[in-house]
Amino acid sequence: MDQDVSTGPVADGDVTQLLHQWSDGRDEAFRELLTHAYERLRLMAAAQMRGERPDHTLQATALVGELYLRLAGAKLAGWEDREHFYRFCARAMRWILIDHARARARERRRIELLLPLTEDIRWLGEREQDTFDLDRALSRLEQIDSRKARILELRIYLGCTAEETAGILALSKATVDRDMRLACAWLCRELRPGE
């Protein structure tokens, strides 16, 4: 699975600056921010689509379009820092997936998890129920250990690398790696109990 999505058209330092500019009232900064997020997701989506089965269900532009929809309102929510922003993106992505999966379930078509997941949990998405189970599991994890839940969210739904995740959440990479180990084990126990 490709993890080369760390380099987007806008470097992370610029994102912070854009955020500041934006909160100063510069609309074009906001647009650029969103463009950046858009690009990121598009790259991720494209990465997932490479070499996939012919009946893949991911419609990259539609997915991204939806995220933009949700993000477009972000201005009003008063973004304060990068972490908030990215976490919002990840959260939005999560809901988009649930939405898509639910729609497909209603149409009695097979549900497939649509985003690339980290190398550490490649099995995620094999089962139809994974989209929903993952969402529920993450909600539970949030109650137990919110930091791990956030890490998983960023890595799974936004495809952030360990380094990026560390940067977003102001943690060290080592902490992120460590947390990931336990979080993935926990997730595996939740979603694949019987094997």
Add this chain to the structure above:
Amino acid sequence: MEPLWWRVEELFHSALEQPESERETWLAAQTGADPEAREEVRSLLTADRRNSELSAQAPAARQAAVAELPAPSRRFGAWETGELLGRGGMGEVYLAQRADGHHSQRAALKVMTRNLPTPDGIERFRREREILAQLEHPNVARLLDGGVSDSGEPYLVMEYVDGLRLDQYCDRHRLSLGARLRLFLTLCGAVAGAHRNLILHRDIKPNNVLVTGDGTLKLVDFGTARRMDASSLETMAPLTPSFASPEQLRGEAVTTVSDVYALGMTLYQLLSGTLPFAGGKSAYETVQRVVEGAAVAPSMAPGVNPARRRELRGDLDNIVLKAIAPDPARRYASAESLAEDIERYLSRLPVHARAGKWGYRAERFVARHRLAVALSILLALTVLAAAVGLTVQSRQARLEAERSRRLADFLTHVMGLGYDRESGPVRSDGASARMIDVIRYAADRLPVEMVGQPELEAHLRANIGRVFEELGDTAAAEVNLRRGLALVDARRNPALAAELTDYLGRKSELEGDYESAARQYKEALRLLDAARGTVPAEVESVLVLNAWNEAWPPSEGDALLDRGTRRAREVGETSPIYAQVPFDRGLLHWHRGHPEEALPEFRKALAILDAIHPRPLEECELRQVWGQLELGRGNLQAAEPLMAESLPCLERALLPGEAHLMWAQLAHLILLVKQGHFKEAAGPLDALVAEVPRRRPKDRAMLASAIRWRDKALCQGTGACGK
């Protein structure tokens, strides 16, 4: 007791640092006094190993297809599940039946999945049950049952709606614009009902609106519904972006107008087949449009055919755009006000306003004291005919034919069956019942009296047919008109054929069969053109004005109206035939959205008719139609006196079931409903709904209208839309 997570975490990582062979003993040593912790860490370590294994296998494993396992039948309270219908956000939905097999009622059973439900999930489930239990509306899927299964899973049993999605249903049945709007009104009613119970649906879209085979609309899936007075409003609930309002997407407070927005989007799709922000070159562009609120008007949406575009332009465009205004304050304040505007639009459609085609009838009614004269003449004619022994072979044939023609003319003249104004317009208000007897008698005698005179008979049949249809006996009208057509050679006498065909069109129109009417009128006009030069002004003007209605495309319609006006003017501007002209112009103004320009025309028409004594029935009809137009626009103040004045004289003069009369009766009841007198109107409306199919089987428009208003009256009068 739950082991502390932090402890577990510490142990987990430390355990991993141990060599694998020693891990278990190390763990046992560390958690001697804490078996739960040991178990927890052990299971996590196992999972960790499994995670690696699965991840290693994954690329290959991903290729394998995931089979859809059939769900075994399960028992929930009194219900037994069958086929899986779908998976929702909160759980699965199965088809279900009562386990005891007594009732074969099918239901949809929604259950929390076997995975441990979160406290949040259970709470939402319980809330949905509470919400649904309170909502009883004919167009909302009902909650039948609910509870907790033996295995501890909460479940809901709801009415199973076997139907198509709203947009699919409309397309499958090729519903017209009016029919789609009327269905949509039902949806507005359901949403309004929910709002009255302080419930927001929050996810209205065609997917959640199903229509069954018999045309019943049901709003389903209140899964995202929330009570309006909830203290904590979930801001990021899952919803469908295309139909969600901007404020919902932004996570702001959601109110009834958010549901209105969704209704507007649904309507948009129903009318134009697409969504307002479609057509962007990329999703990015599309999304930008949503955010900027740059909706394309429904009539201008891509893929809308020209005929539909014409229908949508103007009022409907405005209604839809208002419903989906980005700023909540600029939308309709409620589902009801949206529905009202649509109803207003529907009643402006030229259905009941195809009235007032009375150029013919102005001279037709016979005064009470004239009846005796007419009957005696008929008798005389009979005697005469016998005496003269009419045959075409006789040497005197031409003279005798001439005489009998004159007699026929005289009869026609006296009975008021001709166009000749010199007979003196004498009419009565209360004589129609007897008039019908006379006419029936005359119709019966015609074959005898007019033997050997097919054209005469045809001519008389045309007149008689016309009288029948205006009185309300369209069946007799048809018999006579068709018999007349059978007697006429259209090539030799196109004018007469035109007349008969034109009146057939009028008959269809009065029955409510507008498609046939349009066809017949076109044919009549064709025949009229074939007879050019030989048709007198009184005949042509009446035929042309008969054929005209507001539904003609402007270029043809205007030409027709001009032609009718010209010839009617030749008859005379004080003639009742001519009164048709300003009336038609008024209707045209009204239809085009300029009622203020219609009123002076109506008054002109009334002035002409007022000058005729006694008051002609046409005057009543004009007032009634005018009143109905005002009713349609919501000017109840103006509508009431117009309608009240005219209803009694219509009731006196016309047979029950006659078009103008029934429309007037319906309109009167609609007025009551609009004034808020629901209980008073409900019973009569119900009776009308039963009567319409009996008396006017082809009039679908009237039936649909009556049903709609009856339902409205019942719903609002008894509060049966929601508790």
